[in-house]
Amino acid sequence: MPQGRGLARVLVQRASSITLDWDTRQKSRFDATDSAGRQLGVFLPRGTVVRGGDVLVAEDGSLVRVQAAPQAVLRITACAEHGSPFDLTRAAYHLGNRHVPIELKPDHLKIEPDHVLADMLRAMHMTVVQVSEPFEPENGAYGDHGASAHGHGHGHSHEQGHAGHAHAAQAEPHVHGPDCQHEHPAPAAKPPAGKRIAIPVRAAPAAPHVHGPGCGHEH
Secondary structure (H helix, E strand, O other), X not given: OHHHOOOOHHHHXXXXXXXXXXXXXXXXXXXXXXXXXXXXXXXXXXXXXXXXXXXXXXXXXXXXXXXXXXXXXXXXXXXXXXXXXXXXXXXXXXXXXXXXXXXXXXXXXXXXXXXXHHHHHHHOOEEEEEEEEOOOOOOOOOOOEOHHHHOOOOEOEHHHOOOOEOOOOOOOOOOOXXXXXXXXXXXXXXXXXXXXXXXXXXXXXXXXXXXXXXXXXXX
């Protein structure tokens, strides 16, 4: 449940928590131990990104609050003496041009440690300092995908015989039956392992025959 929306604050506060760094929160499969000591296995739809403040719902109905763990990041600010807000915009442009995950703040940027990028930024008269803080990079142009962005997740602990699941609700499958109007192609044969399969290409239709005075066909 993104940021625990729809839940009473007291329920979120009473929930157990798991503290995860950015690398783990990008994964769709990971193990974790919550603040109550439960061993959890989290299974999310592929592409899901979990944010600090999101809430997972375990299979037994219990809530698990996600916290973003402090981690090593580079904190980038404009030079106090000679810098300007434009310098920060310029730095963000050059980092984004290199497809670097960036956390954007009004007065600073944060990226994961990279000495090459740090040297580049310092050459642009930026101040670069390594700190330990939670890292929440900017979403892509279309936002996060999966449960943390669009719906709520479910989970369960290993104590239930399985680990904490978090998966978005999926559309109800279409059921084909006698009244279905869809074309149902025959299933393709599965090629043997390690073998390539050729996909036939339909030939272009022949040019139409033109009937005229010398045509021998019945008209």
